[in-house]
Amino acid sequence: MSGKQKNTGYKKNALYMEGVELAHIAETFGTPVYCYSATQIEQNYDAYRKALSSVMDAKNFTICYACKANSNLAVLRLLQKQGAGADIVSGGELQRALKAGIAPGKIVYSGVGKSEAELTEAIRRGLFQINVESERELELISKIAVKLKKKVPVAIRVNPNVDAKTHAKITTGKKENKFGIDISKAPALYRRAQKLKGVDAVGVAVHIGSQLTSLAPFKRAYARVAELVVKLRRQGNDITRVDLGGGIGITYKDETPPDLYLYALMVRDTILQLGVHVIIEPGRSIVGNAGVLLSRVVNVKQGTGKKFLIIDAAMNDLMRPALYGAYHAVLPCKKSSSKTVYDVVGPVCETGDTFLTGERLPAMKPGDLVALMTGGAYGAVMSSNYNTRPQPAEVLVRGDGCALVRRRQTVEELMGHDIIPDFAA
Numbered sequence: 243m244s245g246k247q248k249n250t251g252y253k254k255n256a257l258y259m260e261g262v263e264l265a266h267i268a269e270t271f272g273t274p275v276y277c278y279s280a281t282q283i284e285q286n287y288d289a290y291r292k293a294l295s296s297v298m299d300a301k302n303f304t305i306c307y308a309c310k311a312n313s314n315l316a317v318l319r320l321l322q323k324q325g326a327g328a329d330i331v332s333g334g335e336l337q338r339a340l341k342a343g344i345a346p347g348k349i350v351y352s353g354v355g356k357s358e359a360e361l362t363e364a365i366r367r368g369l370f371q372i373n374v375e376s377e378r379e380l381e382l383i384s385k386i387a388v389k390l391k392k393k394v395p396v397a398i399r400v401n402p403n404v405d406a407k408t409h410a411k412i413t414t415g416k417k418e419n420k421f422g423i424d425i426s427k428a429p430a431l432y433r434r435a436q437k438l439k440g441v442d443a444v445g446v447a448v449h450i451g452s453q454l455t456s457l458a459p460f461k462r463a464y465a466r467v468a469e470l471v472v473k474l475r476r477q478g479n480d481i482t483r484v485d486l487g488g489g490i491g492i493t494y495k496d497e498t499p500p501d502l503y504l505y506a507l508m509v510r511d512t513i514l515q516l517g518v519h520v521i522i523e524p525g526r527s528i529v530g531n532a533g534v535l536l537s538r539v540v541n542v543k544q545g546t547g548k549k550f551l552i553i554d555a556a557m558n559d560l561m562r563p564a565l566y567g568a569y570h571a572v573l574p575c576k577k578s579s580s581k582t583v584y585d586v587v588g589p590v591c592e593t594g595d596t597f598l599t600g601e602r603l604p605a606m607k608p609g610d611l612v613a614l615m616t617g618g619a620y621g622a623v624m625s626s627n628y629n630t631r632p633q634p635a636e637v638l639v640r641g642d643g644c645a646l647v648r649r650r651q652t653v654e655e656l657m658g659h660d661i662i663p664d665f666a667a
């Protein structure tokens with residue numbers, strides 16, 4: 243279930259992920275370091291598979307993991323072995339998905355601004371489906387496909403004008419958002435598709451946002467999609483697939499995410515009478531609660547009227563708090579009962595480099611370890627090199643074992659991309 247972080251918790255007074263003490267990972271690989279629980283990722287995937295299987299035959303749905311949430315090759319490989327397909331949003335993610343062994347026939351290509359080069363590569367590979375975001379893109383796909391003597395299965399991503407009631411920066415299904423095609427204009431575009439030789443408009447796609455904690459917006463969007471499918475079939479479009487997107491929320495603080503069995507029942511009630519193949523694209527709810535960002539306390543600084551807990555992870559490692567005001571709980575790796583109120587901050591020269599404000603936490607001292615919880619999704623993938631900070635290492639945990647799955651960058655590597663031109667030398 244896409245809920246709490248079940249595979250990470252205290253044993254006696256030490257914080258563990260599965261059978262591995264997090265302090266051991268910090269000592270072995272240094273900090274800051276992302277740690278992911280392989281078991282949790284598999285359980286989250288399996289929860290989707292089981293829930294959907296309760297309302298339809300396994301051959302009638304495909305779970306395409308949204309790679310952008312966490313595209314580490316080890317994570318992709320783990321999911322590939324579970325049978326997952328992939329939802330990709332760039333040529334880079336296509337390369338990653340293929341490298342992880344995900345078959346082209348299980349890859350859906352979404353993304354609001356695909357380049358001609360990216361589309362050409364995707365068409366060459368023969369992906370399961372390309373989700374079209376505009377009329378121009380539809381024409382371009384057809385043109386490339388004709389040149390390559392291919393016929394590309396496409397879905398048109400419609401914008402159902404539904405408020406996902408989530409953070410403004412991760413809502414995508416309102417009419418003022420840049421995503422998809424206004425649902426009222428879709429029939430005309432599907433008619434256009436009938437005339438294009440290089441595309442086969444087999445599906446309708448929708449994705450209304452991320453971190454949704456209620457089923458109601460999904461239900462409204464899916465009902466609109468179902469209505470559209472009926473209309474499209476009447477005008478002669480043979481719609482055989484519906485792509486329902488991702489977006490199911492997880493627990494960062496006190497949110498209650500939708501139950502996946504209730505989600506599956508809602509899909510049954512809104513979509514299954516159409517007799518279509520169903521695609522879903524969960525990202526966050528597969529990996530979010532499987533990860534933590536492990537960090538070491540650099541300093542405890544007494545400010546005016548507040549105490550700062552300065553840690554060695556920063557906004558460049560985990561951007562969500564600075565970007566969305568997102569909450570990530572901070573747990574000490576050694577449990578303690580004494581409490582102090584802290585602002586938890588990173589070392590980057592921005593006031594926005596703040597993880598928590600006025601939080602009651604166990605008293606800590608320099609050298610202590612903390613875990614920023616629920617960091618498996620949109621964490622490492624969003625990291626940057628601001629302040630010439632190397633991107634952190636990543637470690638995958640399974641049972642009593644753990645393995646490095648991404649080396650920490652070095653400053654040498656970062657500087658290696660810079661060039662001092664002759665005129666400045």
Ligand SMILES: *Cc1c(COP(=O)(O)O)cnc(C)c1O
Pocket residue numbers: 308310311329331352353449451452453487488489490523524525526527
């Ligand atoms: C980001 C994205 C997803 C995944 O969203 P989550 O909230 O991580 O589940 C799925 N589909 C599309 C098109 C996306 O852009």
